[in-house]
Amino acid sequence: MTPLPRHWPTELAPSLRDDLRGWCTLWNVSGIVPEVSVAISWRMTSTLGRAYYNTMTIRLSATLLDPTAAELLRETLCHELAHLAAYRLHGRAIRPHGREWRALLAATGYPPNATIRADALPSCFQIGVAGKRSRRTRKTNVWTRLARLLAR
Ligand SMILES: [Zn+2]
Numbered sequence: 001m002t003p004l005p006r007h008w009p010t011e012l013a014p015s016l017r018d019d020l021r022g023w024c025t026l027w028n029v030s031g032i033v034p035e036v037s038v039a040i041s042w043r044m045t046s047t048l049g050r051a052y053y054n055t056m057t058i059r060l061s062a063t064l065l066d067p068t069a070a071e072l073l074r075e076t077l078c079h080e081l082a083h084l085a086a087y088r089l090h091g092r093a094i095r096p097h098g099r100e101w102r103a104l105l106a107a108t109g110y111p112p113n114a115t116i117r118a119d120a121l122p123s124c125f126q127i128g129v130a131g132k133r134s135r136r137t138r139k140t141n142v143w144t145r146l147a148r149l150l151a152r
Helices: 014-026 030-035 067-090 099-108 123-130 135-139 142-151
Strands: 037-041 049-052 057-061
Touching (some): 014 099
16 A cells, blocks of 8 residues: 555545545556645635645645535646656656646546536536636636635
């Protein structure tokens, strides 16, 4: 069995920690598990999650703790963990959402996109996403846009 992450927040279910370890095994980077630290941020409102390679830390927005966002929380954790794994496997010269990262996401069964589809969201979030959007808004990263919606 793979080791445990360096830090795991009490707010997150142990099953998600097992998912994290499973993804690392799948990606052949089990060695990073004891280096990875996961934290919840109550101040993070401009994005749902962020990965910091220097400290091997994943920060997740507290908005994801809403019970209706459980699947989104899992996908965000996988998304951010894949950034740490891709950098470890390929170095920092790769593009954040380039083909190396997309290959890792695809292996998990999640769509290898930097954005997520509106119909994958909890129904309570769909209204805002499906609303009329300007050209500029459409170009906004959906993860960023979602965080703004969730922060309302
Ligand atoms: Zn990303």
